[in-house]
Amino acid sequence: MSKSDTIKSKLNDAEDFARKVWLAGLGAYGKSVEEAQGRYEKLSTEASKVFDDLVKKGESLEDDARTKFKETSDDVENRVSDVRKKLGLDVDNTDQRIEELSAKIDALTEAVAKLAASK
Known part of the structure; x- marks a missing residue:
């Protein structure tokens, strides 16, 4: 092999190596984008689930509060009615x-x- 063939071979090897470095960097970028998208989708799904759970809990608390308010309101009305009857009013x-x-x-x-x- 001549000196120029050796230089050409070394240049080809260097170009191949540089291309592989470039492709490795591009692959790393692509992988990080995929992971970020996966994490975003997972986080979005979990956030939606947490929000739905909070809404259900809020509805339950609201129903309990309404029930207790109605019971208390009915009790107050009954007591007022009893007092009015006792006073003849x-x-x-x-x-x-x-x-x-x-x-x-x-x-x-x-x-x-x-x-x-x-x-």
């Missing part, structure tokens, strides 16, 4: 109760007037 007989009280007041006023007149 039922909505159904309020007018009747006012008439009864007015009649009693009139009777007491008349009794007081008779007592005052007899003295």
